Amino acid sequence: MSLFSRGFSEFFNNKQYSDVVIKIRLDPKSRRVASAKSEFFAHRLILSYHSPYFMDNFKQLLKQEAIKSPIKQEPRDPGSATPSSRSESSSASGPSESPKKKSSSSRSRGGVIPSVVFSLDENAFLVEIECTDERVYSFTRPFLEYIYGAKVDITEASAFPFFILSQRFKIEPLTAQISAYLSSLLTRESAMRFLKSAVEYDLTFIREKCIDVIARQLQAALDDDHVSFDDFLWLPVRDFQAILSHPFLSINEEYTVYKLLRLYMKKSASAASVTPEEKVALFSTLRIPYLKFPELEKVIADRLVPEELLSEGIVFRLASYERPQREVREDDLPLRLRRRTLMGRVFTYDHDFDDRGVLHWLSTGCGKSEWKNASLTGMVKVSASSMEKGKVHNIIDRDPVECWTKDIPSSWFAIDLRQGRLAPTRYSLRHGA
DSSP states (O other), X not given: OOSSXXXXXXXXXXXXXXXXXXXXXXXXXXXXXXXXXXXXXXXXXXXXXXXXXXXXXXXXXXXXXXXXXXXXXXXXXXXXXXXXXXXXXXXXXXXXXXXXXOOOOOOOSSSOSOEEEEEEETTEEEEEEEESOHHHHHTHHHHHXXXXXXXXXXXXHHHHHHHHHHHHTTOHHHHHHHHHHHHHHOSTTTXXXXXXXXXXXXXXXXXXXXXXXXXXXXXXXXXXXXXXXXXXXXXXXXXXXXXXXXXXXXXXXXXXXXXXXXXXXXXXGGXXXXXXXXXXXXXXXXXXXXXXXXXXXXXXXXXXXXXXXXXXXXXXXXXXXXXXXXXXXXXXXXXXXXXXXXOOOOOOOOSTTOSOSHHHHHHTTTTTSOOOOHHHHTSSEEEESOOSBXXXXXXXXXXXXXXXXXXXXXXXXXXXXXXXXOOOSOOOOOOOX
């Protein structure tokens, strides 16, 4: 991943033709490394060409009369914009100070977005970057090298710091590349881990994607032991509520929502600060009318559950028995009184003949045993118009096997999954070895 085929790598941190000095430091409160500041020689033309952020602020600095006050750029939430959008450049602001004096900066909500001060020091532009997060600080040099044409190695560890920096300095190609990389790795196995990083870095765009994946595949993740109830305890209230209130939350039983809510309210560090309004909002994610009767009895006896929600749910349930013919449009009801949309298991494609497809899942006893051809275990029925070579079950074997029908027009193979419905998004066929 490079901005140029050759780039300007030989000019990076080269004093020749340099007209910009970039000073980077780690906030002393965050310092856990021996060297917490660095300095680089840079070039206004190269920085401006690749970063609208640098270009706008260099222009503003030149326009200031006598260049008496530095431009201070306060941190903004980089995750609030989608990768394809360009955020507006910040305007010059700040009290009148000498160019040498540094402006203090406030922390962002996530505490990781660097603050930047532009000023003129003698004959060079001075850019002072202060990082409040050690991980972001450690990637500032490779980020600047990327601007000069060097390749960067995007990994799960580097993706989030690079995303912060690319959004902060409006390097859209890098932002788009990282977004595509993270999206390609986002599965029910990784979603909770990615969400934790997105919360730490306060990246709204990635945060919302993770919540969507977790909610839509919650039951499958619980069944496959990719997440447990305890994995939800670290979540901030708003993210926990966003998952449970998702319109397509995937669960087999409504009681699962109650158990999650009760555990969260009892053991979560965030529970102590939950307001009465937030508590009602959290328990509104529980669809009380659709609990089984023994479960409903337990919920009624639980003082954690707001009484107004219990009363509403019980009355609605009684009404459905006493006035069964009464027509009520689902769209007119709040979500907490609607029946849940039944959500199936989502199979995420990785590569041809991977172990993530529906046939592999059925051949492993729904992910609980060693692989055995699903046709031989009865999980799948495979048939053919005729057979000349091989066995009919070979069509779904993992290893290549010679298998074909007789040379008759309109020949076919059929695979009957026997249960449920399937909405295919991809399939792989193999011819020969």
